Amino acid sequence: MIQHVDIVIVxxxxxxxxxxxxxxxxxxxxxxxxxxxxxxxxxxxxxxSADWELARGGVASPDPNQRGNRADYPIDNTNSSISxxxxxxxxxxxxxxxxxxxxxxxxxxxxxxxxxxxxDWPLSYEDLKPxxxxxxxxxxxxxxxGDTAYPDYEKxxxxxxxxxxxxxxxxxxxxxxxxxxxxxxxxxxxxxxxRPSCINLGPCNTGCPQGAKGSVDVxxxxxxxxxxxEIRLGCTVQRVEVDREGRASGVHYVDxxxxxxxxxxxxxVLACNGVGTPRLLLNSKSTAFPxxxxxxxxxxxxxxxxxxxxxxxxxxxxxxxxxxxPHGCCMTSQQFYETDPANDFVRGxxxxxxxxxxxxxxxxxxxMMRRLPLGRDHHKNFAxxxxxxxxxxxxxxxxxxxxxxxxxxxxxxxATGMPGIKVHYTLGENTKRMMKHGLxxxxxxxxxxxxxxTTSFGPVRxxxxxxxxxxxxxxxxxxxxVNQFGQGHAIGNLFVVDSSxxxxxxxxxxxxxAQALTLRMCDYLNKHLPELSRKP
Amino acid sequence: MIKQFLxxxxxxxxxxNMPAGSRIDFAAYLRNQKGAAELLDQFLALLDAxxxxxTGKSFAALxxxxxxxxxxxxxxxxxxxxxxxIVHALKAYYTDAVVLRALSSDxxxxxxxxxxxxxxxxxxxxxxxxxxxxxxxxxx
Numbered sequence: 001m002i003q004h005v006d007i008v009i010v011x012x013x014x015x016x017x018x019x020x021x022x023x024x025x026x027x028x029x030x031x032x033x034x035x036x037x038x039x040x041x042x043x044x045x046x047x048x049s050a051d052w053e054l055a056r057g058g059v060a061s062p063d064p065n066q067r068g069n070r071a072d073y074p075i076d077n078t079n080s081s082i083s084x085x086x087x088x089x090x091x092x093x094x095x096x097x098x099x100x101x102x103x104x105x106x107x108x109x110x111x112x113x114x115x116x117x118x119x120d121w122p123l124s125y126e127d128l129k130p131x132x133x134x135x136x137x138x139x140x141x142x143x144x145x146g147d148t149a150y151p152d153y154e155k156x157x158x159x160x161x162x163x164x165x166x167x168x169x170x171x172x173x174x175x176x177x178x179x180x181x182x183x184x185x186x187x188x189x190x191x192x193x194x195r196p197s198c199i200n201l202g203p204c205n206t207g208c209p210q211g212a213k214g215s216v217d218v219x220x221x222x223x224x225x226x227x228x229x230e231i232r233l234g235c236t237v238q239r240v241e242v243d244r245e246g247r248a249s250g251v252h253y254v255d256x257x258x259x260x261x262x263x264x265x266x267x268x269v270l271a272c273n274g275v276g277t278p279r280l281l282l283n284s285k286s287t288a289f290p291x292x293x294x295x296x297x298x299x300x301x302x303x304x305x306x307x308x309x310x311x312x313x314x315x316x317x318x319x320x321x322x323x324x325x326p327h328g329c330c331m332t333s334q335q336f337y338e339t340d341p342a343n344d345f346v347r348g349x350x351x352x353x354x355x356x357x358x359x360x361x362x363x364x365x366x367x368m369m370r371r372l373p374l375g376r377d378h379h380k381n382f383a384x385x386x387x388x389x390x391x392x393x394x395x396x397x398x399x400x401x402x403x404x405x406x407x408x409x410x411x412x413x414x415a416t417g418m419p420g421i422k423v424h425y426t427l428g429e430n431t432k433r434m435m436k437h438g439l440x441x442x443x444x445x446x447x448x449x450x451x452x453x454t455t456s457f458g459p460v461r462x463x464x465x466x467x468x469x470x471x472x473x474x475x476x477x478x479x480x481x482v483n484q485f486g487q488g489h490a491i492g493n494l495f496v497v498d499s500s501x502x503x504x505x506x507x508x509x510x511x512x513x514a515q516a517l518t519l520r521m522c523d524y525l526n527k528h529l530p531e532l533s534r535k536p
Numbered sequence: 537m538i539k540q541f542l543x544x545x546x547x548x549x550x551x552x553n554m555p556a557g558s559r560i561d562f563a564a565y566l567r568n569q570k571g572a573a574e575l576l577d578q579f580l581a582l583l584d585a586x587x588x589x590x591t592g593k594s595f596a597a598l599x600x601x602x603x604x605x606x607x608x609x610x611x612x613x614x615x616x617x618x619x620x621x622i623v624h625a626l627k628a629y630y631t632d633a634v635v636l637r638a639l640s641s642d643x644x645x646x647x648x649x650x651x652x653x654x655x656x657x658x659x660x661x662x663x664x665x666x667x668x669x670x671x672x673x674x675x676x
Contacts, residue, residue: 047647048645048647049645050631050632050633050636050645051565051631051632051633052631053627053630053631054568054627105672106672106673106674107671107672109674110674114672114674124674125674144658144661146665148664148665148668148669148670149671150671151669159656161653161655161656163653164654166656167660170660170661171660173664174660174663174664177667179670180664181661182656199648199649199650200650200651200652200653201643202646202651209647209648321642324651325651325653334670335670337671338670359630359631359635359639360626360627360631363626363627364623364626367623367626368619368623374545374546374604374622375544375547375604376547378545378546378547379549380552383552386639387640
């Protein structure tokens, strides 16, 4: 017999972990977190082995269809130019993220007022500011205060090193008169939070055996577990149950042995990411809710935003040791972040500098693009490319569009029989123009740095990491799914606390903002738990 | 024949201490790559057939230049098959500890030794500071 709990959290990733920590601080609530994936042992992360690059096509692949773990559900990307990337396991996608950790900007919360596109958020940067700061302390964020592209950062760990490659591009930005700044990175550049300092293993996105990267298994969860939160792994939640009074009464889940259970709870908190959360809500159908929960206005799953990403690469004559250092964290330029009337688009993008490709990737891409020959000249040519390259990702702000959505795919089910999802996503005209502009600026930057551009294209297909907008927040129940505290408009004790609630996408990695929102939502939940738990 | 194929596409280069392709444990690599061994068998059979057709000799009996020419012919005849096998060979070669150690002074594997990066001089940010704030002010 499974006992009733005060709060059940579904999902142990970035937001689920922050929620578990925040909600357990008082030590008075019984909290269970259900995670469909398993624990991953850092001692076996790929970079403990010389052939770590091979894991990117297997256990450390960000593509659930390629990884094919028991916890992964089928995702049909046929109708999308960008395929979904995430990780189902304890710690969620933070296990495989690069740790790039900037905040949204003040203007990101007011796109309609400022630029006449999207919608304004029901809260402001100022409302989130204390939670940004709290979250950065918990996750361990490196960077440099004083960034001219942001109003204020108060305290950060020292920035990750630029390396020769970063210095070259920084100097090029200076020569062009452009903004640049060292990356905000959830990477310990000195000991912090009981975790050691980064030792520049390189591919943070295959897992960090050093424990320097702020993945939530080693940040929030260490504290949340000590505070008494119970985590059950290998448990796939299939449905949220709603009682006759229209309140969430708990969740139905299937454990790793295939046994079905019901977990009763006073409060249900969903943190399954921007595709997993709408999947669960849409699958929670009943006679009373034939279209799923919180979906009276057909908004669940819609307004999917993914940050379409362009990519440019250049090769330099000098050996820049560019493959060394945290791959996804070096420096960014936000020269083109804010709306500029001179452009043929509104809103903007981040130019995110990526370190050079590792050896096997350099060899394979060089061969496929006919830049690296086979035979006698191979090594000489390889030596002129490996550690000589730099990349720039153009992270564009896509706007919410109702036709961009996820829906259930009953024809393809996961290991428990629950439907997978179909993704429908098309780049808007504004985003296309923004992408073109960003790729052109990337080429200019490389040329100013003395690099020869070898690749420049977008959108890059396998980059759908940033999953936003599918259960958006707002004050109006007619145009939003949850309120500013993640509370379902239609079901007051059902909360969504992940990036599904984003109203617009900004043009930076969303994790810092998602977790700050989670902390704010849980602050509200903590204050109102007695009345929220009470049956009418 | 596997070793001759690997040496044809990735010959050793003593001037920069790069080992020949045959020095890696390709068999171990193949065991962990689903379907790769079957592709390799098909490819090698085609390669040998091309060698016999073009030169009247088996692939193994040719010198390295002629072997590479045969590989090029097979690439033209079956690009998908040869592309898959060559990519496997490149991945196997460039994830082998011996090759990676020859390639650079970086830690192999990366953990636990890690790598060092030179310290930065942040005065390089002076021009950015001088231009001042670029974010939009928003009234709460």
